[in-house]
Amino acid sequence: MAIVNTILSWFIGQRIPQIEEYALYPEETQDRIFHSLIREAQDTKWGIRYNYPEIRTPKEFKERVPIQDYESLKPYIARMLDGEENVLWPGEIKWFAKSSGTTNDKSKLIPLSEETLNQCHFKAGRDMLSLYLKNRPESQIFTGKALVLGGSHQRNQSHFSAQFGDLSALLIENLPLWADLYRVPDKSIALMSDWEIKLEKMARSTLNLNITNISGVPTWTLLLMRKVLEITGKENILEVWPNLEVYFHGAVNFSPYRDQFKALIPSSTMHYMETYNASEGFFAIQDQMDSEELLLLLDYGIYYEFLPLDQLEKENPKTLSLAEVELGKTYSLLISTNSGLWRYQLGDTIRFTSLKPHRIQIAGRTKQFINAFGEELMVDNAEKAMAYACKESNCSVREYTVAPRFYPEKNNGVHEWLIEFEIEPESLESFIHILDGRLKTLNSDYEAKRQKDLALEPPIIYKAESGTFYHWLKIRGKLGGQHKIPRLCNSRKYMDEILNIVALYE
Numbered sequence: 351m352a353i354v355n356t357i358l359s360w361f362i363g364q365r366i367p368q369i370e371e372y373a374l375y376p377e378e379t380q381d382r383i384f385h386s387l388i389r390e391a392q393d394t395k396w397g398i399r400y401n402y403p404e405i406r407t408p409k410e411f412k413e414r415v416p417i418q419d420y421e422s423l424k425p426y427i428a429r430m431l432d433g434e435e436n437v438l439w440p441g442e443i444k445w446f447a448k449s450s451g452t453t454n455d456k457s458k459l460i461p462l463s464e465e466t467l468n469q470c471h472f473k474a475g476r477d478m479l480s481l482y483l484k485n486r487p488e489s490q491i492f493t494g495k496a497l498v499l500g501g502s503h504q505r506n507q508s509h510f511s512a513q514f515g516d517l518s519a520l521l522i523e524n525l526p527l528w529a530d531l532y533r534v535p536d537k538s539i540a541l542m543s544d545w546e547i548k549l550e551k552m553a554r555s556t557l558n559l560n561i562t563n564i565s566g567v568p569t570w571t572l573l574l575m576r577k578v579l580e581i582t583g584k585e586n587i588l589e590v591w592p593n594l595e596v597y598f599h600g601a602v603n604f605s606p607y608r609d610q611f612k613a614l615i616p617s618s619t620m621h622y623m624e625t626y627n628a629s630e631g632f633f634a635i636q637d638q639m640d641s642e643e644l645l646l647l648l649d650y651g652i653y654y655e656f657l658p659l660d661q662l663e664k665e666n667p668k669t670l671s672l673a674e675v676e677l678g679k680t681y682s683l684l685i686s687t688n689s690g691l692w693r694y695q696l697g698d699t700i701r702f703t704s705l706k707p708h709r710i711q712i713a714g715r716t717k718q719f720i721n722a723f724g725e726e727l728m729v730d731n732a733e734k735a736m737a738y739a740c741k742e743s744n745c746s747v748r749e750y751t752v753a754p755r756f757y758p759e760k761n762n763g764v765h766e767w768l769i770e771f772e773i774e775p776e777s778l779e780s781f782i783h784i785l786d787g788r789l790k791t792l793n794s795d796y797e798a799k800r801q802k803d804l805a806l807e808p809p810i811i812y813k814a815e816s817g818t819f820y821h822w823l824k825i826r827g828k829l830g831g832q833h834k835i836p837r838l839c840n841s842r843k844y845m846d847e848i849l850n851i852v853a854l855y856e
Contacts, residue, residue, distance in 0.1 A: 355492040358528075365480040369637075372648045373707035377673045379648045384408055387653055387686055394436045396426065396692065408671060412655075417667065417684065417693050420449075420458050426690075430461055431512055438690025439463050445524070446514035447629035459514050460629040465688040467524055470650040471517075474625070474632035475529065477647070478598060482623055485639045486596075491562045494593055495534045498522065499552075499566030499574065502543035517629045518566075534559060545570075545829035553577040561591040565598040567834065568607040569749070573820075575614050587614050600625035602834050603712070603729075605737040609746040610772055626712060630696060631687055634710055643709040648672075651688035656681035659699070675702050680713045699728070718838045722754035723763055723805045726795040729837045735788040742784050743775035749819040749835045753845035755810075764807040768848060770814040782811055814848075822848050 372379040388411065392402035400414050416422075426438050427446075435442045438461065445467070449458030462471075483489055501516020513520065519541050525533065533540075535555045542548040552574055564571060575587050584590050594615065604624060611622070626634040626644050631652050634644035646654075656675050661667035662682060669684055683696045699713040714729035721727070732752060740746055748770045756763040767785075775781040786809055790797035799805040819835050836844050 352490075352493065355490055358492040359483050359487075359489070362476060362480045363483055365476055366484055368649070369477060369480070369645075373645070376646075376648055376708055377671075380653060380672050383649065383651065384411070384653045384686075387651070387688060390440060390688065391438070391690065394438060394440060394690070396438045396690065408653075412669060412693075415693050417657075417669075417695055418691070419695050423691065423694070427459060427461060430690075431459065431514075433512065438692070439465075439688065442511075443689070444512055445520050446512065447517040447520055448514050449629050458629070460517075460691070461689045462517075462520060463689040465651055466631065467521070469688065470632050470652065471521055471627070472524075472526060472529075473650060474627065474635065474647065475521075478623070478625060478635050481635055481637045481645075482596060482598075482621075485637075486621065489595065490593065491595060492532070494560035494562035495556075496532050497535075497556055497559075497561045497564045497566075498533050498540065499564075499570050500540045502541050517627075534561075549574060549577055553581055557582060557590060559591075560593055562593050563596045563598065564594070568599055568602060568604060568611070569834070571597070571599070572607065572610055572614070572748075579614070586616050588617055594620065596621040596623055598623050598625060600627050603733040603837075605733050606740070606747050606750070608737075609740065610748065613746075613772075626710075628696065628698070630689075630691055630694065631685060633683075633685075637709075643703045643711060646708040646710055648708070653686040655684035655686075655693065656700075657684055657695070658682075672708065675705070675708075677702050677705060714838075718836065720752065720754050720765065720838050720840050722756065722840060723799050724795065725793070725799040725806060727765070727789070727793060727838065731789060731792045731796070732838055734792055735785050738788045739781055739785040743777075743781045744773075745775040745781065746772040748772045748816075749814075751819075751836055751844055751848065752838050753842045754840065755842065757807075762803070762805050762807060765809045766845060767809055767811045768814050768818075768845060769811055770816065770818050774813070778811060778813070782809055785809060785811075812849075818848065822851060825851065 388402050388405050391397040405411050405414065423438070430437050430443045431446065433442060441463070443461045443463055445462040446459040447462055449460060479491070483491070498518070500518035500522045502519050522533070522537060522540050535552050539548060539551045539555055542551070557578065578587065578590055579585070582590055588594060597611065597620070599622065604622065608622070621639065624636040624642065624644060625632070632647060632650060633652070634646050636642070637645040654672060655669040657667055657669045659680055659682065670681070675681065678701060680699050680701045683698050683700055685694050685696055686692050687694070700710045701713050703709050703711055718729040719727060736747060736750065750767060750769040752765055752767050754763055755766050786800070790800060796806070823829050823833060839845070
């Protein structure tokens with residue numbers, strides 16, 4: 351296996367010079383991607399509608415093509431689902447990634463062309479490994495297996511050749527041969543739709559394998575590892591998989607989960623590597639092991655635009671190119687892709703931490719915020735404050751969600767936090783005080799609204815029993831895959847749903 355590890359590590363590492371090249375020439379790379387996308391799509395229904403053959407510059411592109419969201423592209427996607435060719439992208443689209451619907455109950459079916467699969471998602475898998483090996487040349491990652499947690503997929507009933515499902519399931523179904531041989535569990539288990547049965551089968555089928563790395567959403571990875579420990583009777587996961595060396599994670603902020611992983615994997619040599627991907631594309635990878643910054647991926651068939659937050663509500667918002675962004679500013683991310691998502695507002699916000707090369711941090715989502723009282727609390731603030739409060743209180747949190755409550759009689763309100771603790775704080779009152787104080791430090795608008803409790807009273811925390819959020823997701827049919835808990839919501843939709851099905855205690 352040592353020879354195999356050496357050969358595969360060399361093969362994977364050949365990508366590094368190309369990554370370094372686009373990091374050195376970012377604007378030229380994005381310009382090449384832009385012209386390639388316009389040229390490829392000029393004879394599609396969309397390209398003809400907006401006269402792509404006449405578009406020569408990004409400026410003309412912005413002037414002709416309005417900013418899009420899922421609802422505006424939905425009629426075109428419906429035609430693609432029915433098998434119509436050359437709609438948003440050349441040819442027939444056979445795969446559609448089902449959105450997790452974190453902030454929207456409506457399922458989104460995102461088109462995935464062969465170009466996106468090969469030039470974006472699969473390229474990202476190779477790049478993730480190449481960057482990891484660049485930083486850890488001593489790695490023995492290919493001496494064992496990669497445990498990949500995926501969702502499920504199904505065929506489209508209206509057009510039999512099309513398939514839709516969780517992105518992870520579609521990627522597993524289409525993996526290159528070398529990667530599929532390296533991955534576990536077997537597809538017959540990995541693509542099962544019943545999460546609870548799949549969890550048991552995944553645990554039992556991997557117990558005696560040499561697992562060196564794991565990829566998946568933190569929530570479901572933790573559940574799998576706990577199931578493995580339950581079956582084996584072991585105290586930590588290294589007693590089962592002693593050669594486990596890295597966990598590749600994404601989709602959610604890892605900070606609230608870090609202590610839980612360290613408790614299950616008690617090793618100072620265990621590595622954690624963050625990625626930024628979504629159903630719509632793969633956008634960034636952590637390229638430095640000692641930094642939480644993510645390298646923006648520029649040669650993946652994606653053309654980026656960046657929308658300043660003060661432009662969000664304007665009728666004709668002005669977006670910026672990669673050459674125009676500034677350090678420390680927060681932008682809503684827009685993408686045009688080789689699956690036909692044109693000027694698509696992703697809903698994520700990012701900020702640049704470096705411009706040479708372009709590195710980012712995820713700030714949150716444009717829909718995951720609370721601004722019921724003018725406090726403009728973003729999910730990034732909540733995640734950082736939660737991590738700080740847990741550290742100061744020697745506790746850990748499995749899951750949480752936050753929502754506002756308005757008091758009409760006092761013309762003010764409060765933020766209610768529903769928290770499922772892994773380890774409870776000794777004093778909940780002290781935990782609330784620390785959390786509130788940290789939020790004030792991180793967000794001046796929140797601090798102002800908390801002044802003398804006039805607009806916003808101290809946060810209220812409800813302790814949820816173990817398994818609360820799992821039960822809620824199960825009721826909604828959202829177990830496994832890329833389904834996530836909504837952290838912040840500006841309405842009480844999710845909070846009231848959960849409060850209606852759980853028993854709370856002081």
